[in-house]
Amino acid sequence: MAIRRRSFLTGTAALGAGLLGGFPHIWIKDYSLARAAGGEIKVGVLFSLTGTTAIIEESLNKATIMAIEEINAAGGINGMQINAVVEDPASDPATFAEKARKLVVGDKCVSVFGSYTSASRKAVLPVVEKRNNLYFYPTLYEGRECSKNVIYTGAVPNQQQDEFVPWLVEKFGKKFFLIGSNYIYPKEENNYCKKLLEKLGGEVVNEEYVPLGHSEFSSVINKIKSTAPNVIFSTVVGDSVVALHRQYRAAGLDPAKMPMASLTTSENEVAAMGGDAAAGHFTSAPYFMVHKSPENEKFVAAYKKRWGDDKVTHFVSEACYFQMYLFKQAVEKLAQSDITPDGIREAIKGQEYVAPQGKIHLDKENLHTWLWPKIAVAKSDGQFEVLKDSAEWKAPDPYAAYPNQKCTETGLKEA
Amino acid sequence: MEFLFEQFITGLSIGSILLIVALGLSIIYGSMGVINMAHGEFIMLGAYGAWALKAYAGISLFPSLIIIFIATALLGALIERGVIRYLYRRPIDTILATWGIGVMLQQLVRLTAGGELRYVEMPPSLAATVDIFGVDVSAYRVFIIIAGAALFAATWMLVNKTTVGMQLRAVVQDRSIATAFGINASTIYTGTFAYGAGLAGLAGALVAPLKSVSPEMGTGYVVDAFFVVVLGGVQSLFGTVASSVLLGQLSGVLAYWQNDTVAKALVLVGIVILIRFRPQGLFVTRVRT
Numbered sequence: 001m002a003i004r005r006r007s008f009l010t011g012t013a014a015l016g017a018g019l020l021g022g023f024p025h026i027w028i029k030d031y032s033l034a035r036a037a038g039g040e041i042k043v044g045v046l047f048s049l050t051g052t053t054a055i056i057e058e059s060l061n062k063a064t065i066m067a068i069e070e071i072n073a074a075g076g077i078n079g080m081q082i083n084a085v086v087e088d089p090a091s092d093p094a095t096f097a098e099k100a101r102k103l104v105v106g107d108k109c110v111s112v113f114g115s116y117t118s119a120s121r122k123a124v125l126p127v128v129e130k131r132n133n134l135y136f137y138p139t140l141y142e143g144r145e146c147s148k149n150v151i152y153t154g155a156v157p158n159q160q161q162d163e164f165v166p167w168l169v170e171k172f173g174k175k176f177f178l179i180g181s182n183y184i185y186p187k188e189e190n191n192y193c194k195k196l197l198e199k200l201g202g203e204v205v206n207e208e209y210v211p212l213g214h215s216e217f218s219s220v221i222n223k224i225k226s227t228a229p230n231v232i233f234s235t236v237v238g239d240s241v242v243a244l245h246r247q248y249r250a251a252g253l254d255p256a257k258m259p260m261a262s263l264t265t266s267e268n269e270v271a272a273m274g275g276d277a278a279a280g281h282f283t284s285a286p287y288f289m290v291h292k293s294p295e296n297e298k299f300v301a302a303y304k305k306r307w308g309d310d311k312v313t314h315f316v317s318e319a320c321y322f323q324m325y326l327f328k329q330a331v332e333k334l335a336q337s338d339i340t341p342d343g344i345r346e347a348i349k350g351q352e353y354v355a356p357q358g359k360i361h362l363d364k365e366n367l368h369t370w371l372w373p374k375i376a377v378a379k380s381d382g383q384f385e386v387l388k389d390s391a392e393w394k395a396p397d398p399y400a401a402y403p404n405q406k407c408t409e410t411g412l413k414e415a
Numbered sequence: 416m417e418f419l420f421e422q423f424i425t426g427l428s429i430g431s432i433l434l435i436v437a438l439g440l441s442i443i444y445g446s447m448g449v450i451n452m453a454h455g456e457f458i459m460l461g462a463y464g465a466w467a468l469k470a471y472a473g474i475s476l477f478p479s480l481i482i483i484f485i486a487t488a489l490l491g492a493l494i495e496r497g498v499i500r501y502l503y504r505r506p507i508d509t510i511l512a513t514w515g516i517g518v519m520l521q522q523l524v525r526l527t528a529g530g531e532l533r534y535v536e537m538p539p540s541l542a543a544t545v546d547i548f549g550v551d552v553s554a555y556r557v558f559i560i561i562a563g564a565a566l567f568a569a570t571w572m573l574v575n576k577t578t579v580g581m582q583l584r585a586v587v588q589d590r591s592i593a594t595a596f597g598i599n600a601s602t603i604y605t606g607t608f609a610y611g612a613g614l615a616g617l618a619g620a621l622v623a624p625l626k627s628v629s630p631e632m633g634t635g636y637v638v639d640a641f642f643v644v645v646l647g648g649v650q651s652l653f654g655t656v657a658s659s660v661l662l663g664q665l666s667g668v669l670a671y672w673q674n675d676t677v678a679k680a681l682v683l684v685g686i687v688i689l690i691r692f693r694p695q696g697l698f699v700t701r702v703r704t
Contacts, residue, residue, distance in 0.1 A: 052631055055530050182676045210675040213635060215626045216432070218425045218556075219670035219678070226418070239532055242627035250537065250553040250625060252544035272532030272627060 040083045041076075041331060041339060043068075044103030046114025046124070051091025052238075056268055056316070057116045060138060061086070062307050063317035064113050067324035070302070077331045085109060093123035100124040104133045110339055111136060111327060116316065118142065118185050125150065134341045136327065138319035140263065140285070142188030143398035146407035149341075151348060152368040153323040153360075154316065155286055157192040158400035159373050160263050163390060164284035165196040167375055168261050173230030174202040179220060179244075182209035186235035189263055192401040193233055205229045210236065215243040221251045224258070232260045241265055242273040245281070255280025266314035270382050278378040285315040286371035287357040288384045296356035312382075313356075319369075322355035326362060329353060361393060366407035368396030421550045422667060428556045430663020431563035432622055434656060436636045437643035438566055439614030441655040442574075444644055446587045446607055449499060450510050453517035454640060455633025457487055457612050461619025462628045463524055465535045476538050476620065483620045484613045491612025495605045503604075517633065525630040535623035555624060562621055566614065567656055573610075574652065583607060587650070646686055648696030658697060 045068075047061040048054045068082050076082060085107045087099040096115065103109045104127060111134040115121045118141055128135045128149040135150045143156035168176075176197060180186025186209065194204055205227040208220060224232060236244050241264065248260065260281040267289050270278040289300060289312055299321060303313050330348035331339055349364040358372040370393040376384035399405040404415040440454045461483050468479040494516060502509045541554040574580040585593040586600045594600050618636075626632070643662060647654030662682060669678035690696075 055532060055629070058530065208674045211679055214675055215635065216429055216666075216675070218428045219667055219675060222421060222425045222667075222671065225421075239627040239629055239632070242532055242534060243625065246534065246537075246627075247553075247625055250542070250544075250555050252551055252553065269532075272534060274534045274536065277534070 040081050042083045042085060042107055042109045044107065044109040044112035044114070045084050045086045046089055046096065046099055046103065046112055047116065048091040049088040053091045053116055059268065059317045060116060060320045063303065063320035064324060066303060066306050067321045071324065071328050077328050089120065093119045096120040097123040097127055100127040104128065104131045110341055111344060113323065115139065132341055134344055136323045138323055139316050142185045143400065144188060144402070145398060146366060146412040148345065150367065151323065151362065153319040155371055155373070156368060156396050156398045156400070157189050158397045159286065159371050159394045160284045161192055161196060162394065163373055164261065164375055165193060166200060167388065168231045169200050169202055172259065174200070175205050175229040176202060177205050177224055177227060177229035177232045178207040179232060180209050180235035181212050181237045181240060183212060188401070189235045195401055210240060213238065214240050217244050217247045221247060224253070229258065232258060234260045234262045235264055237264050241269045245273045245277040249277045265378070266316070267312040267383065268314045270378055271312055275380040275382040279380040281378050282375060283378065283384065284373060284375050286373055287315040287318040288374060288376050288386055289313050290383050291357060291374070291386060293356060293358065295354055299356040318356050322353055322360060325353050326351050358393065363396055365409050366396060366398055368398055370395055417549055420548055422671060424550060424552055426664035426667035427560055429666050430660040431560040433639055433643050433659035433663055434563040435559065435566060435618040435621055437640040437655055437659055438570060439611040439618065440640040441644045441652065442570065442614065443608055443611035445650040446583055447604055450506060450513070452510055452514035452637065453520065454615055455637030456517040456520040457491065457615035458619035458636050459524065459630065459633040460520065461487055461616030462535065462623040462632065463528055464616065465620040465623050466533045466628055469536060476535065476624065480617060480620055483616045487616025488609040488613030492605050492609035495608035499608060500601065500604065521630045530630060533628040535628060537624040559621060571652055579606065642686055645690065646696055648698040651698035654696055654698030
């Protein structure tokens with residue numbers, strides 16, 4: 001009884017102090033206690049270090065940690081150090097949710113940086129929304145999400161495809177073979193691709209989904225041969241990418257005549273399948289390791305120095321890196337008592353930063369990022385050659401395939 | 416006609432990989448009754464063996480096959496002597512123990528070779544395609560089909576035409592009578608397990624150039640291998656061949672008609688229905704138990 005009474009009194013006192021201090025919105029929601037305290041800013045880092053997607057998420061963890069180390073070494077944010085709480089969600093969506101809860105409620109982190117797969121993001125979403133925290137998500141994804149609690153720094157379908165699909169049609173032809181892994185991301189990407197093709201007068205000769213982790217592409221290759229498309233538009237993910245490329249090559253198909261155009265094949269996947277199997281195929285993404293800019297040279301050199309000469313950077317690890325700097329710029333604008341998820345969200349809107357890919361910008365309305373789409377071809381040395389860089393940054397439209405829906409500052413609007 | 420032939424080759428390619436992957440499991444399960452959950456990890460070790468021998472010793476795929484067979488067979492013998500032999504006639508314990516061994520092998524590889532995906536270079540002589548009756552077929556796929564047939568023939572000869580094979584069949588028929596006739600059943604069991612493990616290692620090395628190599632790769636293969644063995648009938652080598660060809664052709668046709676996702680589901684449904692009406696599988700070899 002006594003303890004209850006005491007905590008009630010403290011709570012009332014704090015509420016009073018808060019109201020006097022002029023930040024009532026924090027105290028109305030009494031769970032929103034996450035804030036910077038004691039000269040340090042606590043953030044959560046949530047990438048799988050074990051399990052099936054650890055292969056790629058390890059590199060995201062590395063890029064995030066490196067950005068934090070750089071910021072701290074340069075004096076932190078307004079003299080405060082970033083304190084990273086690293087958790088391993090073990091490639092399991094349920095564990096993602098549990099660890100996110102721990103970071104937000106237990107550790108009182110002001111923001112969490114994490115996730116690679118859409119499944120893990122969807123698992124974390126209710127946690128950060130309920131606790132009104134902020135989740136920084138670096139991966140390209142299928143769009144169709146409008147949350148005030150997620151900062152999206154990866155590309156959405158319109159950013160990767162708007163220039164890519166017309167370019168492919170012009171260069172190779174109008175017949176597309178759509179192949180993807182069987183889950184939400186490839187289906188949404190293909191949905192948008194079909195809309196673009198319709199406008200361009202293109203044709204989908206086949207649309208095919210294989211189970212996640214599928215490694216036997218004989219039948220798919222057989223169908224590719226019999227339908228003779230101009231372009232194989234691939235959103236196959238994970239180790240299936242490796243099997244598909246290696247079997248394509250073994251079957252004697254020629255990338256010069258019938259290339260694969262991918263939204264998911266990065267330097268990381270190329271290293272896993274071998275440069276010979278990747279050579280001649282195309283990828284559209286906002287960042288490639290070979291991109292020429294002083295910022296990228298610095299990023300790649302720092303990454304190799306920190307984690308090893310054989311390591312590659314790719315379009316998701318680059319987003320991990322620059323989103324930490326966006327966070328820094330937002331927090332810099334705030335007084336210490338304002339460093340809360342709400343404060344950071346307001347401050348980060350419209351922030352600009354010169355990232356390795358170019359100068360990026362966080363959209364005020366939908367909290368997605370303006371990026372620089374590039375089209376590149378893989379080479380046998382395991383790197384890409386950038387063939388086309390967009391003339392200007394590209395606005396994110398997470399609902400590009402759904403013209404009657406729009407993500408605005410106040411939430412999803414139906415037209 | 417050309418289309419039908421192409422479809423047939425596709426089915427044969429899928430089937431030959433199933434056969435190679437299932438043969439080791441079939442031998443161990445069929446003659447010893449041991450459900451080896453670590454079978455997938457032996458396959459994974461074979462694939463990593465092919466990768467490591469190329470990356471660190473510069474040995475190309477063909478010569479490394481021999482080394483991989485011997486190494487995984489030795490590991491199999493070690494596991495049989497150290498663990499499995501104490502668990503005969505305790506099927507549940509065997510499943511748990513072999514599953515545990517599998518998990519340990521996976522983590523061991525993850526800790527030593529790292530978690531990233533690897534690949535195995537295709538031998539240059541087989542990187543091209545060959546023309547068979549007007550159809551372009553990957554030379555490596557043809558090689559896999561031939562290798563599957565050869566491995567089956569060798570295993571069949573070993574079991575049916577050699578003294579060791581006769582002793583094995585005797586032990587399978589009735590262990591105590593066989594022992595009374597002076598056959599060393601425990602050596603036969605060790606040898607069988609080692610041979611099965613060696614076949615699994617070989618399978619891993621053979622499929623690696625077409626697939627990706629990762630510590631978790633075994634999980635998918637062990638499921639496929641069990642389908643083949645259960646459908647074919649556990650004690651029948653011919654059943655294993657027949658069911659892998661059948662499953663390969665069926666997957667090929669269904670995948671062509673619909674897609675791979677549907678094919679996988681329908682094949683599974685088919686197996687479940689068949690097992691319901693014919694629990695012993697397609698082919699039965701009569702044994703005394």
